Amino acid sequence: MREHKLYQGKTLAILTGGGDTPALNSSIESIRNRAQLLGYNVYGVRHGWRGLLGDGDVVDLTNQPYDGYYGGTALRSSRTNPFPSKKNPENRVPQILKNFERYKIDVLVSIGGDDTNGAAKRLYETEGIPVIGFPKTIDNDLRTRTIHHYGNLEIEAVMCPGYPSALKGVMEMTQRIKTTAESHSRVMVLEVMGRDAGWLVGGSAYGQADLILIPEYEMDKSRKSFFLEQVKEKYLRSKNKSLIIAVSEGVKWYMDDTEKTDVVYASTELDEYGHPRLGGISGVIASEISNKLGIEARAQSIGYFARSGECRLYDRKLTSTLADKVVDLLLREDYGKMPVLKNMVRYPELEEFNTDSIDMGNIGNQPLPEVYYDIDEFRFNDAYYDFMHHILGDRSFRDFNVDFPTVLAQ
Ligand code: F6P
Secondary structure, three states: OOOOOOOOOOEEEEEEOOOOOOOHHHHHHHHHHHHHHOOOEEEEEOOHHHHHOOOOOEEEOOOOOOOOOOOOOOOOOOOOOOOOOOOOOOOOHHHHHHHHHHOOOOEEEEEEOHHHHHHHHHHHHHHOOOEEEEEOOOOOOEOOOEEEEEOOEEEEEOOOOOHHHHHHHHHHHHHHHHHHHHHOOOEEEEEEOOOOOOOOOHHHHHOOOOEEEOOOOOEOHHHHHHHHHHHHHHHHHOOOOOEEEEEEOOOOEEEOOOOEEEOOEEEOOOOOOOOOEEOOHHHHHHHHHHHHHOOOEEEEEOHHHOOOOOOOHHHHHHHHHHHHHHHHHHHHOOOOEEEEEOEOOOHHHOOHHHEEEEEHHHOOEOOOOHHHEEOOOOEEOHHHHHHHHHHHOOOOOOOOOOOOOOOOOO
């Protein structure tokens, strides 16, 4: 291990890749501040991996003012993949290596999900580039091995910066939509991002959605007809003759015309990591409810509302806590690692001693654990409400609880 690491004035670069989150600027600021204390010059690579191609696009963050509460990423982001892909078969790794030399970058912190950090991991493994991964995704599907203690259970959960703020946004939007659903005695079908995992749509359940569909369980022909029966029954039994259904964008749905069960695509064009764009399932479900059940239904996509806006407090503290662990990794020159939260805790208990680091070779996607969802009732189990309670605090139930007396005509 190199001695006298402190105040050597070395160079650390940070990049953000993939979809933005409300916690990216907070992550950049927290990492930047701590790296500076260790004596690093801190650079920002703009537009993800794209900023290390060609002549490079690099800015100096050292001693600059920074607003970590402002959502999104001031470094900008992209879904650029340095490795050859179907969409772009060119291998751009040599350009990345060249820019490491040209900008004299000693360590790279890549803030990203499975795609961005997967590329960082490959660069570390194949080219020996010193990287530290930093988790982020509103989908919360990047494995962090965070243990959620629930009763006697130790559930392997996930905790990625960006998800707590987005979860709160989804909850708030669902709470709002309820009043419109009730006013028109409608079924509202809310579509929530999350790709192939059902973590994020949990925010809707916290915000009083009645039925939830997650991508981990496909809606084949028989499950779909069972679901539609449930919708009718619940709607008729509901006090206000209204219902909120929350559906994750990646749910596979049986289509009567094609007789196939598949996701609904907003666009089948693939990005450089091979992902198509999902979107539109809420419209399909709403029209089936209207046509088959004769109940007025509307679709509403929560979409980018969840991903945008300011960094909420849980994320602010989570990013600082994980950045503390980055200091540890830098001091040990322990690269190819990603800091993670060890145990699921509430906001006041987010502290550095509760962090660990995992080998980036172990990162990958993690779906919602089975124990969190009730497949027959189309709802989350208490275990997942407990998980979300750590982030969102007590649930507030908002209802208009007045029954006006009926006036009989004389
Ligand atoms: O991975 C984050 C995410 O927001 C997904 O939930 C969603 O499917 C996707 O990104 C949308 O990406 P884009 O910004 O390219 O529309």
